[in-house]
Amino acid sequence: MDKFIIRGGNKLQGEVEISGAKNAVVAIIPATILAQDVCRIENIPNISDVSIMIRILYQMGAQIKYINPHTLEIDTRNIVSSTVPHDLTKHLRASYYLLGALLGRYGHAKVAMPGGCDFGVRPIDQHIKGFEALGAEVTIDNAMVNACADTLLGSPVYLDMVSVGATINVMLAAVKAKGLTIIENAAKEPHIVDLANFLNCMGADVRGAGTDVIKIRGVEELHGCSYSIIPDQIEAGTYMVAAAATGGDVLIKNVIPKHLESISAKLIECGADVTEYDEAIRVKSNGRLSKCNVKTMPHPGFPTDMQPQMAVLLSIAEGTSIISESVWDNRYRYVEQLIRMGAKIQVDGKVAVVEGVEKLMAAPIKATDLRAGAAMLIAGMVADGETEIEDIEFIDRGYEDVVDKLLALGADIRRVPVEKPFTDAKQVL
Ligand code: EPU
Numbered sequence: 001m002d003k004f005i006i007r008g009g010n011k012l013q014g015e016v017e018i019s020g021a022k023n024a025v026v027a028i029i030p031a032t033i034l035a036q037d038v039c040r041i042e043n044i045p046n047i048s049d050v051s052i053m054i055r056i057l058y059q060m061g062a063q064i065k066y067i068n069p070h071t072l073e074i075d076t077r078n079i080v081s082s083t084v085p086h087d088l089t090k091h092l093r094a095s096y097y098l099l100g101a102l103l104g105r106y107g108h109a110k111v112a113m114p115g116g117c118d119f120g121v122r123p124i125d126q127h128i129k130g131f132e133a134l135g136a137e138v139t140i141d142n143a144m145v146n147a148c149a150d151t152l153l154g155s156p157v158y159l160d161m162v163s164v165g166a167t168i169n170v171m172l173a174a175v176k177a178k179g180l181t182i183i184e185n186a187a188k189e190p191h192i193v194d195l196a197n198f199l200n201c202m203g204a205d206v207r208g209a210g211t212d213v214i215k216i217r218g219v220e221e222l223h224g225c226s227y228s229i230i231p232d233q234i235e236a237g238t239y240m241v242a243a244a245a246t247g248g249d250v251l252i253k254n255v256i257p258k259h260l261e262s263i264s265a266k267l268i269e270c271g272a273d274v275t276e277y278d279e280a281i282r283v284k285s286n287g288r289l290s291k292c293n294v295k296t297m298p299h300p301g302f303p304t305d306m307q308p309q310m311a312v313l314l315s316i317a318e319g320t321s322i323i324s325e326s327v328w329d330n331r332y333r334y335v336e337q338l339i340r341m342g343a344k345i346q347v348d349g350k351v352a353v354v355e356g357v358e359k360l361m362a363a364p365i366k367a368t369d370l371r372a373g374a375a376m377l378i379a380g381m382v383a384d385g386e387t388e389i390e391d392i393e394f395i396d397r398g399y400e401d402v403v404d405k406l407l408a409l410g411a412d413i414r415r416v417p418v419e420k421p422f423t424d425a426k427q428v429l
Contacts, residue, residue, distance in 0.1 A: 004389040004403070006380030007412035008362060012248035014409045018236045018255050019045035019400040020070070020229035024191035026094035027168045028198045028229065029053045029074065032062070033101040034175060035202050037224030038075045044229060045400045046070065048393070049092055056088045056095065079105075086112035086143065096124060096165060099147055100172030103136060108148040113140075118369060121329060126163045130170035133157045134177050154179030154218050162187050162298040167214070168195055175204040177218040186214045189299040190259045194230045201225040231255050234305045235399060236281070237263040238374045241306065242406075243283040244272040245313040245382050250409060253280045262302045266292055266310065270317060291319030291356060296327050308334050308375035315343035316382055317356040325350045334372035337365040341383055362387040367394040374399060381411055390418060 020043035030053070032039040044050060046069055054072070058064050061080035065073040082102045089095035089112040102109035114124075124145070128138045133156070136149035154177045157170050167187040174181035186192070188210055196209030202222040208214045236255040243250035244267050257264070257276040264274040264281070269292040272285040291314060296304040304327040314321040315338055325331050332347045339345060340363040344355040362385030367373025373395035380387035389395075392415070395402060406413050 001418045002392055002415045003418050004377065004380070004392050005414050005416055006377065006387045006389070008360075008381050008383040008385065008387060010246065010381065010410050010412055012243050012246045012250050012381070012406070012409040012411060015251045015253055016239050016405050016409055017253050018231045018239070019043075019047075021045075021191055021194065021232040022047060022049055022234075022398045023094075023164070023189070024194040025050055025229050026053050026092070027097050027191060027195045028227070029057060030094075030097040030101040031172060031195060031198060031202075032074045033057070033076050033079060033098070034104050034172065034199075035222045035224050036077050036105070037222070038073055039202070039224045040067070040071065040073050040226040042071045042226070042228040044070050044072055045232065047396065047398055047400050049094065049397045052088075052092050053094065056084060056098065059088065060084070082106045082108055083110040084112060089113070090115040093122070093165070096127060097168060097172060099127065099131070099145060100169035103131060103147045103149065103152070103173045104176050107150065107152065110144055110146050113143045113145060118330075118333070124165070126159050126161065126166035127169045130157045130159070130166055130183075131173055134170070134173055134181065136173070152177035152218075154181040154216070156182045156184065159183065159185040161185075164189050164192065167192055171195060171199065171206060171214065171216060174216040174218065175199050175206065175222065176220070179218055181216040181218070183214040183216070184212070186212050187298055188212060190230055190233055190256070198225075198227050201227050233259040234303060234371070236260055237303065237306045238309050238378075238399070239405075240264070240267060240274070240281065240283045241309040241313050242378045242381060244270065244285045244289060245316065245378050247285050247287070248409070249282070249284040251280055251282045255279060255281055257281050262300060263306055266294060266302060270313065289313065289317045291317050291321040293322045295324040298327065304328055304331060305371050307331060308372045309378055311335070311345065311352065311354060312338065312375045312378045312382070314354045315345060315356060316358070316360060319356055321354045321356070323352040323354060325352075333368040334375055337368065337372075337376060338379060340365060341379055341387070359384055361385060364388045364390070366390040367392055370394045370398045377402070377406070377413075380413075381406075
C-alpha cells in the first residue's frame with residue numbers, strides 16, 4: 001500500500017491531458033458481451049476500475065488483447081459463463097452492468113451484489129424494475145442477483161428517480177429485446193450518450209440518449225466495432241478546480257467543454273477565469289476566490305462527483321458557502337479530514353455550510369472514497385506544510401497517472417510505500 005506526500009503552496013501551471021471517461025468505459029466494456037464479436041476500444045484510461053472490469057471479462061472467457069496502453073481488443077465470442085461471483089464484483093459498483101449485458105445476450109445472468117464507494121444505502125430497485133418490465137424474473141439469493149427471461153420483450157420503463165446505473169442497465173438488456181423499449185426519466189450524463197453511441201456502432205437502434213426519454217428498438221444481432229471513449233468529465237473538472245484553488249493557470253486538454261459547463265459556471269461565480277476552446281479549457285485564478293452555493297444534481301446540473309473537490313476550494317474562499325447534496329444520502333464522510341486541516345465545515349444531513357478560512361494546514365489525512373480522495377489531493381496542494389494522504393487506492397480507481405500529471409503542473413507530490421504496521425512483538429524485544 002502507498003500513500004501520497006504533498007508539500008502545499010505551489011500554483012498549478014501548464015498543460016494536462018485528460019484520459020478517457022471511467023464511467024463510460026466501465027459500461028462499454030460489459031456492453032461488448034452483447035456483440036459476440038471483436039470490439040476495439042480506444043482512449044481507455046489506465047485506472048484500477050478498468051483493470052478489474054477487464055479481469056472479470058477475461059475470467060468469463062473473453063479474449064483481451066492490448067494493442068497499446070490505451071487501446072484494447074475484446075473478443076466476447078467464447079464467453080463461457082453468465083455467473084459472476086462476489087470476489088470479482090466486490091470492488092466495483094459498475095459490475096452490475098454485467099447483469100444487463102448478460103441478460104441481453106443469454107436471457108439469464110447471475111451476478112453478485114456490487115461493491116463501490118460508500119455513500120450510504122445504494123439500492124438497485126430501479127435496475128430490477130427495468131429488467132422485470134422487459135419480462136425477466138429477478139431474485140436475490142445469498143447476495144447474488146439472478147435475472148432470467150424466456151424472451152425479453154421491449155416495454156415502457158419509467159424510472160422513479162434519475163439513475164445513471166439503472167438507465168445503462170436497461171439499455172443493455174433492451175438492445176436485443178423484441179420490440180420497443182422506452183425509458184422515461186432517463187439519466188442524461190455524457191457517459192449515457194457515449195454508451196448509446198457505442199451500442200449504435202455495434203448495430204443497435206438507440207435514440208434520444210442525452211434527453212430524458214430513450215427509445216431502444218431491439219435488433220436480432222450486434223456486431224463488433226471500433227470505438228473511442230469520450231474524455232472524463234470528472235477528471236477534467238478535478239483539474240479545473242485544482243487549478244482555481246491553487247491560484248494557478250492550467251490548460252486542460254482533450255475535453256468536451258460542453259460537459260464541463262456546470263463546473264465552469266461555478267468557478268466563474270467564485271471569481272476564476274475560464275476560457276473554452278474546441279477541445280480544451282483554460283482555468284486561471286489570481287488572489288482569493290469568493291464563496292458560492294452549490295447544489296448537486298443529475299446532468300446537466302453540478303455533478304455530485306465534483307462536490308468534495310469544490311468543497312475544498314470553498315473552504316479557503318472568502319465568505320460562507322452552502323453545499324446541498326441532492327443525489328447521495330451520505331457524501332460528506334471526507335469533511336472530517338478537512339476539519340483536521342483547519343477547514344470550518346458544518347454538516348447537517350445533506351447540507352454542508354462552509355465558512356471560508358484563510359488557509360488549510362497540513363495534516364495526516366485519508367481518502368474516504370474516490371472523489372473524496374481527489375479532494376484530499378487538492379487540499380494537500382493548497383495547505384501550508386506537508387500533507388500525507390493514506391488509502392490512496394481509492395484515487396487509483398479513477399485518476400490515471402495522477403502523480404505524473406500533477407508533477408508536470410508543478411505540484412510537489414510523491415507516492416511512497418506505507419510502512420507496515422508493527423505486528424511482531426519479538427522484533428523489539
Ligand atoms: N437509486 C435508487 N435505486 C436504484 C438506483 C439508484 O434509489 O435502483 C438512487 C441512489 O441511491 C442515488 C440516486 O438514485 O441516490 C442516483 O444513483 P445512480 O444510480 O445515478 O448512481 P450510480 O449509477 O450507482 C453513477 C456513478 C457515480 C455517480 C452517480 C451519480 C458509475 C459507475 N458511477 O453511480 O460515480 O456518483 O452515478 O452521478 O457511473 C464516481 O465516479 O466516483 C461515482 C461514484
